Amino acid sequence: MDASEVEFLAEKETVKIIPNFSLDKIYLIGGDLGPFNPGLPVDVPVWLALNLKQRQKCRIVPPAWMDVDKLEEIRDLERKEDTFTPVPSPYYMELTKLLLNFASDNIPKADEIRTLVKDIWDTRIAKLRLSADSFISQLEAHAKLDNLTLMEINTIRAFLLDSLNCLYKLRSNQHPGSSKGQFADF
C-alpha cells in the first residue's frame, strides 16, 4: 500500500461545499449526493469537492478542525504527551494536503494551517521512529498502535517489517543450535 492509495481512501471523507450551481440529487453507487442548491452548504466526498472546485463550481468549507487555534492546541498537546494523541481526523494529513493544494483560497490562514499540520505530523513521526527504535532495542514482542492514522502506519510499515524480518533472521542465526541451512540462503 502506498501513499497514493491512502490518499484515495481519504478522498471518501465528506466535506462541506457551497455550490454555485443547481442540481437535483445525484444517485451514485456510493450513495446519494445533493440536492445542490446554489449558496446552500451540502456534504460531498472530497474527490467530488475537489473536482467541482477545480471547475470553479463550488466553494469548499474547511472542516471544523482545520482552524489555527484548534490545531495549535493539538500540536501543543502532541508535543507534551509521550504517547500519540487523538487526531482530529483519521486522514488529517491527506485532507490538509488536498484541500490546501486545491482550495487554499477558501481556507483562511492556509499557510499557518499547513505549517501546523506539518508540525503535528513531524512530531508524531518522530515519536513513531522513537518508539520503533525502543521497540527493537528492547526486543518487545508487540506494540500498540493507538491513535495512529493509516498514513502514519503506512510510512513506517514497509521499512519496519522488513527490518524486523532481517533482525529476526540475524538473531535466529546467532543461536548456535539453529539451522545452518539459513545461512546458506544468504
Add this chain to the structure above:
Amino acid sequence: MPCERKPMRYGHSEGHTEVCFDDSGKFIVTCGNDGDVRIWEGLDDDDPKFITVGEKAYSLALKNNKLVTASSNNTVQIHTFPDGDPDGILTRFTTNATHVTFNSSGSRVAAGSSDFMVKVVEVSDSSQQKTLRGHEAPVLSVTFDPKDDFLASASCDGNVVVWNIKEQSQLISWPLLQKTNDVSNAKSLCRLAWQPGTAKFLAVPVESKVQLYERGSWDHVSTLSDDLLTQLVNVVAWSPCGQFLAAGSVGGSLNVWDVSSKLCVERQKHEKGFTVCGLAWHPSGSQIAYTDTEGCLGLLDGLRTSTSNSTNTASKQAAVTKPAKDYDALFDDDDDDRVMDEGQSDTNSPVKKPIAGDDDDDDDDFLMPATGRVRSRAILDDENSLDTGSLKLGQEKCGDDDDTGSGVVPAAPLVPLRSAYEGPMPTPPQKAFQPGSTPAHLTHRFMMWNSVGIVRDYNDEQDNAIDVEFHDTAVHHAMHLTNTLGHTMADLSQEAVLLACPGTDELASKLQCLHFSSWDTNKEWMVDLPQGEDVRALCLGQGWAAVATSALMIRVFSIGGVQREIFSLPGNVVCMVAHGEQLLIVYHRAPGFDGGQALGVQLLQFGPRKRQLIHGEPLPLSHRSYLSWLGFTAEGTPCYVDSEGVVRMLNRSVGNTWIPVCNTRETCKSKSDSYWVVGIHENPQQLRCIPCKGSRYPPTLPRPAVAILPFKLPLCQTSTEKGQMEEQYCRSLLFSNHFSFLSSSGYEIDEEAQSQSQKDQQELLMKMFALSCKLEREFRCVELAELMTQKVVTLAIRYASRSRRMALAQRLSEIALEKSNQIQEAEPEEEEDYSSVRRPSGSGQSEAAQGRHSSRRYQEEEEEQEEEQTEEEEGQEMETDEASETKKRVNPFAKEGVSPMKTNLMPITKGGRANPFKVLGLGKPSSASGQPRVNNILDNMTTSRKSFPLSGPAGKQNKNTVLKPLAPRPKTKTQSTLLQMSGTKASNKKTQQNTQPTADRQKEPEAPPPASPADNTENKRPKTGFQFWLEENRKSITADNPDLEETDVIKEAMGRFRTLSAEDRLVRDTGRSGGRVPIRGEGHIRDGVLENL
C-alpha cells in the same frame, strides 16, 4: 428673582468638580479633575491658594478646618485648612471613593466608593470605621442624617438606601434611579441631601424632580418640580436654614425651592448650559456656589432666604405700597433697585404670561405669577405653618389683590404644579432598512444577501467599492463596481441589481439599476429623485423595481426604467420586499409605545390583476421588538422576523393572518447569539440563516456559512406524541398553502411535493386517529375523521371496527357517507371550471395538477383496497394497532407499482385500453378535485399509486385525441351515466401523462396489448367495496367479475358506502363492456404480485 448670577470663572480642568464653603463662609473651596483643591477668597480671587491632593480629586468636604478629599489613589485623606498640610489618611478603598461628606458636627466622615461600599469613619480615630455593605454597584453619593442616626446613600444599582449607622444595616431602600455600571456612566450624580436642623426630610434627586422623604416614616411626602426643569437633577443642597432647597441639573439649570410651599422661588441657568455637578450654600444662606463639569466656578449672590425675610419685615411693609414690587421687596430688601440680569430672562415661563395686564417691567412680570402662586399656597396652608415667609407673603398678597384689582387673581389658579406625564412613553421609530443587509456604518458590510446572491460594500479610506456575487454563477458572473455615488442600499434579483444612494446638499438621491439581463447593449439606467426626496427602501420584483422615498411615496419602475406607478404610503417606510408580482411594504402606522413598534403592512399585486391583498393591517411583533427581516419565501408567501427571533408567515388560508413558524432564539446556545435570516423555503421546509455568535449580523469575513433551521409551530405540549403530531399536521397544512396560491396565480407547482404533503397530512391524521382511539377519545376520533378524506375515513372505519368500537365505526360511516355525497354534489360545479381551465392550458401542468390530485385519490383508494385484498388473501391479519404497520405490508406492492411506472410500455398498454374512459375523464376531473383528497395513509402506497398513473397516460392521450372520433366514445355514454370512478381515473391518467407527454403520444398506437395491468386495477376496485364490509368470503370471489357485482349490491343494501361502491361497480361494468380483452394477463400479474409478497 432678586439674585445675581455672577460670571463664571475658570477653576479646574475639565471634568467632575465639587465645591463647598468653609465654616465661616469666607472661602470657597473647590476640587477638580486636576487633583487640586483651590481655596478662593471669594469669586474675584485671582490667585487662589491650592493644595494638591492627588492626581485627581473626586470629592471634598470641609468642616472644623479639616479638609477631607477623595483622591485617585483610592484613599480618603485629611488636610488641614486653610494651610493644606497633610493630616493623614482616613480610610482606603479598593478603588476610588466617589463622595465624601461630614456629619453635622464634623466628628465623622462618610465616604462612598466605586467598590460598592460605604464607610463611616471617626475623624478623630480613623481606626473606628463602620462599613455599610449592600449596594450592588458603585456608590454615587452619601449623606448624613443631621441627628447622626442614619446615613443615606445612592448607588448606580438604582437604589437609594437609608442605613442605620449603629447597626450597619439597611433600613430602607428605594429603587428610584436608573441602573448603570459606573459612576462615569450614571446620568445623574444623585447627590442626596438631608435637611439640616430638623432633619425632617431627605431630598433625593430623581430624574428632573426632587423627591422628599420623611424621616422616620420614610414615606415619600412630596416632590419638588418645575415646569422649566426638564433635565436630570444632578445635585441638591439645602440652605443652612433648612427651608430652601437648591438643585443643579444636567442641563445647567439651577432652581431653588421653598420646601414648605413647594414653590420654585429661584430659577437660574448656567450661562453656557454646562452640567452643574457641585453646589454649596453659603453659611449665611445668601449665596450659592456651583461648579460645572467644565471646571468652572459660579456664584449666585443675593439670595433671600426666610431668615433674611424675617429680619426685614419692616421693609416689606414699606414696600406694600407698590403692589407689583412687594414680592421683590420681600426677598430682596437689601437692594431693591437691582435689575434682573439676562439669566433671568431664561426663567420666563408661560406661567407668567397671564399677568399681561401688568405694565411694570420684566421683574414684575416675573414676580406676579410667583406671588400668585404663593398666595394660593398660603391659603391652602394652615396658619400654623412654620413657613413664616410664605405666610407673610400670603398676607401681603391678599392686600395686593385689593390694590391691583382682579387682573392678577385669575392667574393664580392657572398655575397649579403640573404633574409630569407618567403614561406609556413612545418608542423611537425604527429606521428604514433593507432586509438582508448589515448596518450601514460598517466599513465592510453586506448590502444585500438574498436567495439570488450577495452584494457587499467595502468602504475604506482608499476606495469605496461594491461586489456583486451570485450564488448560482449561471445567473451572471460576479461584478465589481466602484461606488462613486456612495450607494447605501441594494437589491438583487435574477434580472438586475438595484442600487440607491441618499441625496446630499448638492446631489439628488439617485437610483441606479444594472439591468444585466437586458438583451440590448444598454445595461444600466439611472434616475434622480426630486430634490429633497430620499430613497429609503427599494426592492426588485420580476420585471419591475420599487422604491420608497422620504416623501412617503412608492415609485414603481419597470426593469427597463419606465416609471409605471406612484402612490402614497400612510407612514414612513420601514422596509419593502418584492417577489414575482407581489410587493410587500411595512411602514410606521403610528408611534409605538413602551418599546414596541406600531407597524402596518400592505401587500400589493401587480401584473395583469393589480390589487391590494393586505390593506395596511397592523403587523404583529413580539413584545418590545422591532422588525429585523422581511421577505417572501421562495414560493412567494410573505414572512418576516422580529428582533426576538420569531419568524412569522402569512397564512393565506385563514384570512391573511400571521403564524409564528419558528423561534430562532430557541436554538441559540447563548443569549447574545442570533440567527441572521437570509431566506425561507416552504418546499422543502427550510429556514436559511447565518448563525452569528454574539451579534445580530455576520461579518463579511470570514465568509459566513448558511445553516438551515427547521420550523416549529408553537403549539401546546409538543413534547407529547399528540402535540407533536398536531404540530406536524398544522405545519404541513400551512406549508402546503402555497400550492393553491401558486396554482391560482398561474404558476407551475411541484405536484409531487403537493401530493406528498397531502399524503403526509392524511397519514398524520390517521396516526392521530389511532392515538385517540387508544386513549378512548372517540369524540376526538370523529373530529379527526372529519378532517380526513373519504378514503382515509374508510380506513379509519376499518380500524375502529377492528378495535371493537362499533359506535365509533357507525359514526365514521356516517361521515364517510356525507363526504361521498359532498363529492357528488361538488362534481357538476367543478366540471365547468375544470374544462375551462384545461383548454387554455393545453398540456399545462397547472391543469394537470388540479386534475391529478383528485385522480390520485381514487387511485390511492383503489390501491388501498388492493392491499387489503392481498393481505386478506395471504391470510394475514390486519394489525389494528398501527396504521404504519399496514403500510409496511404494502411495501411489496409498492415496488411492483414502481416497475410499471418506469417502463413506458406499461402505461401505453393501459392507455389503449383506457380510451373509453378518457372521454369520461375529460368531463369529470373537476368532480375529482371537489372530492376530499384521498391520501394513502400508507407511505408505500404512493409507489403503488404510480402504477396506476401508468394507465393515466392513455387517458391523456385520449384527451389530446378527444377531438378525433375514437372507438371509446360510445362507451363514454355509458360511463357518463354514473361512472365517476372511471372519470377520475381518466383524469389521473391525464395528469401523469403530462409529465411524460411525448412518450405517451408515441405509445398511443401500441396501447391495446398491455391491458393487463389496467385489468388488475379494475379488479381491485370491486374488492375495495368488499373489504370495507368485513366479508371475508368475497375476497376469494374477487377474481370473478359477476360475483363482485352481486356483492356490491349487497353492500349497497348495507348502505354506508353505497354511492361509492355503486360508482365502482359501474366503472367495472363499463370497463368490461368496453371489452378488456386480455383478462388473462391480470391473473398473471396478480400471481406475480402475490409471489413477491
